[in-house]
Amino acid sequence: MTKDKIKLFIVDHDSIFRLGLHTAIALNTDFEVVGEGNLSNDTFRQLTQGLVLNVLLIGISSQTSALEISSLEFCQQLRQLYPQLPIFLLTSNFSLKKLTKIKSWGVRGYCDRTSSIETIIEGLYSVAYGDLYWQIDNVRPQVWQTVLSRISKPGRLQIEESLQDIEEQLNNLDLSDWERAFLVGRKRELLAARWISNRLVSEEIILQEKILDSAEKSPPGKLTTTPPTTLTPVPVFEDSANKVIFERVVLDIQLGLINQTNIPLEIDILQPQVQKDLYYLILKHLSETVSKIPNSNILAKNYTDYLKDLWQWSISNFFTQYYGQLTEEEQQQLVILAQQEFTSVNQNIFNYLHDIPELFEYLLGKPGLTVDNITYQSDAPEAIARIEFLLHNLITHLANAVMQVILNNFSDLEIFKYKLYKSEYKSDRQLARFRNQLSWKYRQELYFANPQNIFESRHRLFVLIGGKIRTLFIYAPRKEELEQLTGIPWVTTIVIEIRDAIAPLVRKFIALAGSSVVFVLTQVIGKGLGLIAKGIIQGIGSTMKDVPYNKKNQK
Numbered sequence: 001m002t003k004d005k006i007k008l009f010i011v012d013h014d015s016i017f018r019l020g021l022h023t024a025i026a027l028n029t030d031f032e033v034v035g036e037g038n039l040s041n042d043t044f045r046q047l048t049q050g051l052v053l054n055v056l057l058i059g060i061s062s063q064t065s066a067l068e069i070s071s072l073e074f075c076q077q078l079r080q081l082y083p084q085l086p087i088f089l090l091t092s093n094f095s096l097k098k099l100t101k102i103k104s105w106g107v108r109g110y111c112d113r114t115s116s117i118e119t120i121i122e123g124l125y126s127v128a129y130g131d132l133y134w135q136i137d138n139v140r141p142q143v144w145q146t147v148l149s150r151i152s153k154p155g156r157l158q159i160e161e162s163l164q165d166i167e168e169q170l171n172n173l174d175l176s177d178w179e180r181a182f183l184v185g186r187k188r189e190l191l192a193a194r195w196i197s198n199r200l201v202s203e204e205i206i207l208q209e210k211i212l213d214s215a216e217k218s219p220p221g222k223l224t225t226t227p228p229t230t231l232t233p234v235p236v237f238e239d240s241a242n243k244v245i246f247e248r249v250v251l252d253i254q255l256g257l258i259n260q261t262n263i264p265l266e267i268d269i270l271q272p273q274v275q276k277d278l279y280y281l282i283l284k285h286l287s288e289t290v291s292k293i294p295n296s297n298i299l300a301k302n303y304t305d306y307l308k309d310l311w312q313w314s315i316s317n318f319f320t321q322y323y324g325q326l327t328e329e330e331q332q333q334l335v336i337l338a339q340q341e342f343t344s345v346n347q348n349i350f351n352y353l354h355d356i357p358e359l360f361e362y363l364l365g366k367p368g369l370t371v372d373n374i375t376y377q378s379d380a381p382e383a384i385a386r387i388e389f390l391l392h393n394l395i396t397h398l399a400n401a402v403m404q405v406i407l408n409n410f411s412d413l414e415i416f417k418y419k420l421y422k423s424e425y426k427s428d429r430q431l432a433r434f435r436n437q438l439s440w441k442y443r444q445e446l447y448f449a450n451p452q453n454i455f456e457s458r459h460r461l462f463v464l465i466g467g468k469i470r471t472l473f474i475y476a477p478r479k480e481e482l483e484q485l486t487g488i489p490w491v492t493t494i495v496i497e498i499r500d501a502i503a504p505l506v507r508k509f510i511a512l513a514g515s516s517v518v519f520v521l522t523q524v525i526g527k528g529l530g531l532i533a534k535g536i537i538q539g540i541g542s543t544m545k546d547v548p549y550n551k552k553n554q555k
Helices: 015-026 041-047 065-081 096-104 117-128 143-170 177-201 243-254 272-292 296-323 328-348 356-363 381-409 414-419 428-455 479-484 487-554
Strands: 006-011 031-037 051-053 055-059 087-091 109-112 229-231 369-371 374-376 458-465 468-475
Touching: 006 015, 006 051, 006 117, 015 031, 015 055, 015 117, 031 041, 031 051, 055 065, 055 117, 065 087, 087 117, 096 109, 109 117, 143 177, 243 272, 243 381, 243 458, 272 296, 272 381, 296 328, 296 356, 296 381, 296 414, 328 381, 356 369, 356 381, 369 381, 374 381, 381 428, 381 458, 428 458, 428 479, 428 487
Parallel strands: 006 031, 006 055, 055 087, 087 109
Antiparallel strands: 051 229, 369 374, 458 468
């Protein structure tokens, strides 16, 4: 055993379970629990504050499906952020197939939550020493299940292969709606057949590599532990009053930028890591130049100029990063092109930014922040959360503005197709379809979404929550903007008002009409049909009675 202790961090939603596990593991002098936390962004931030770990232990509860899903998402996000960090899971009621999927993520070990502390310690030792540890319960099936399993194995293998083939076909974006509907129905049938067969034979077919049993692992012995993983945030910001906020935003970016808004965004075309690089680029330059913004008392008149400079700088550096170094003439042409595009970018993107003066005043050191007519101190959780959301919104809009220039002028460059775009957007057809979606989005925002937000006295923010881009609506009085609406946007507000006015009446009418239909069907038509059927049955009965009597008279 080495002299260095195995540094461990515990993550679980249940604070009582964490406390008990912490206490039990701490009794072993070979381990040092350096921290613990629940399934939250605060735990992610704690993990990125310079910790050095040998093993990260994550408890996954199966009490509710939502809790299990959030736990697995937490685990997967950590694997993406720190692929070199050994992860050990404590969970229960997981099928062999689900465990195989988790292993494919790169998780190093698994143990049941109900296992003894000695078993858990054994698994942590194995993972810390670079081995795999997978605790598989070997429940012996009955004789008839074994026989049935052997007989049905070819058929069950065919089911698994068919399911795998259908999954590959469903990934084809060019499928018609009819083909997709057929494949989804076929998949549902095969899943039902697999579920029934697995329950009958008490065994699952796994096409991937089998999970090794813990008994096949070599004992820890006196091996040296794997090199500890240092968890540090990137990029690193200079010491300032805003350093903590910028680091929180970096962590939000690290978790992922999956668009869950149902609104097409320009950055959707980018590969995940390229999205993060663009966000980092903008945030880093903002942190370095925010002190150069004009004095806060004239900020409302000058922040647009600063945004324009930040946007142009981001275009130039992002373009150079992936295209290559530009000549002086090419650099000047890019600047001229950005200036020509600014009118469109300002109308389609910058006009939807909210609370920019308040955001910059806060970053420049103005004490306090007003949120929903309540003034909070600068270090209050409510103020920090609002500033964080405003930064999310600003960086997302700036990233979209950068990509708008590239999509409008350089979308067909092969170097960008390979370095920037996701694989499904490399063809000219998919690029044209994506750009058309963006064009329709601009019109829909101008004529419908923005007027509705003005009418409902709210602003929409794009915020980063749990690795996903989501929409957040915040209240703001917009009476002056409402009075200035003309044309189609004004008509949109009138339509919304008319809809709100007649909706209750329409609902009452539909309810009354529905009741009337039910009454007619049950009390009139239903009873009428019932009486007719009763008469027919009675007539048949009378006929049956008369037949023997007539035959008797004939005799």
